[in-house]
Amino acid sequence: MIRTLIVDDDPAVCRMHIRALERLPGFVVADTAATGAAALDRLLDGDIDLVLLDIHLPDFSGVEVLHRLRQLSDDAVDVIVVSSANDGITVSQAASARIADYLVKPFSRALFEQKLGAYRDGSAATRPRVDPAPLGQEDVNALIEAGRSGDRRLPKGLSxxxxxxxxxxxxxxxxxxxxxxxxxxxxxxxxxxxxxxxxxxxxxxxxxxxxxxxxxxxxxxxxx
The missing domain is CATH 1.10.10.10 (Winged helix-like DNA-binding domain superfamily/Winged helix DNA-binding domain)
Structure with missing residues (x-):
């Protein structure tokens, strides 16, 4: 089972995510967190496989949570961003932290289940792009999945x-x-x-x- 941590300061959103995950085979809700600090503290326990992460948190940005998480555990925990933040810079910053996917609020139940199902079945790819303009879900999808058939240049440090x-x-x-x-x-x-x-x-x-x-x-x- 994929042990999932939900990070969102809106209790209604947390309940919605919990209900959706309960319907999806292969997932179990391990915990919820309403702040970035609480999320990072919970992740130190080392038993979380996936984080559903909002960007707008009361203490600091979900992007900062992402980068602190990568410093703590490299790629040991997967992250799917679930947020209303749809500007290109935020999406690019999140993508640079090797997220599994990015889902823009508001969204349908069907799209949420599709994204989680795709993650469960092993599809995830990122390549950052900086763009200050707001992005729709299709644009975000293209950004997160870019690189599957495009630029094959190696990241710094790889030969x-x-x-x-x-x-x-x-x-x-x-x-x-x-x-x-x-x-x-x-x-x-x-x-x-x-x-x-x-x-x-x-x-x-x-x-x-x-x-x-x-x-x-x-x-x-x-x-x-």
């Missing part, structure tokens, strides 16, 4: 030769975990994960989840 090594270690027939790829390439798990995530973002690989009896699902990688 072409190692990217090819990681790419060649993954097959289309059998999915591999980051640990398996790391062992095959002689890399650390964190380094292998950075290359794998880049290859997913650029459409070379696809990711999927393998669910066990308990705990967070294992992310596996496969060639497209």
């Amino acid at each position: 072409e030769s190692t990217a090819r090594l990681v790419e060649n270690a993954v097959s289309a027939e059998q999915a591999s975990s980051a640990i398996e790829v790391a062992a095959a390439c002689g890399l650390s798990r964190i380094t292998a994960r950075r290359y794998l995530d880049h290859l997913v973002r650029t459409g070379v690989l696809r990711s999927e989840h393998r669910y066990g009896q308990r705990g967070r699902p294992e992310i596996l990688y496969r060639r497209r």
Whole structure:
């Protein structure tokens, strides 16, 4: 089950998210938090798989929560932003913190369930773009999913030769975990994960989840 933390200062929104997650297979609500500080404190327990995060919080921005979270745990926790904030700069700042998706309020129940289902089934990609103009949901989708078939330039700190090594270690027939790829390439798990995530973002690989009896699902990688 995907243990989910809901971060929103509106109790009605929290209740709506809880009801929606109760209808979706594979999710369980672990807790709620009304402030950024409370969310970060709860995340220190280390048992959260996914955060549904509002941007407008009473103490500090959800974007700051995102970046503090990445400093605490790298990519150990996935985040889907659920917010009325739809300006390009905010979306870009969130995307730079490697979010799984971004859902603009208000939205339909069907769209919410579609986004959560897509996350559960392993689809997520980001590439930042700075734009001060307000964005609609389709624009946000394009920003968050950009890179699947577009710009394949490597992020700073990654090399072409190692990217090819990681790419060649993954097959289309059998999915591999980051640990398996790391062992095959002689890399650390964190380094292998950075290359794998880049290859997913650029459409070379696809990711999927393998669910066990308990705990967070294992992310596996496969060639497209």
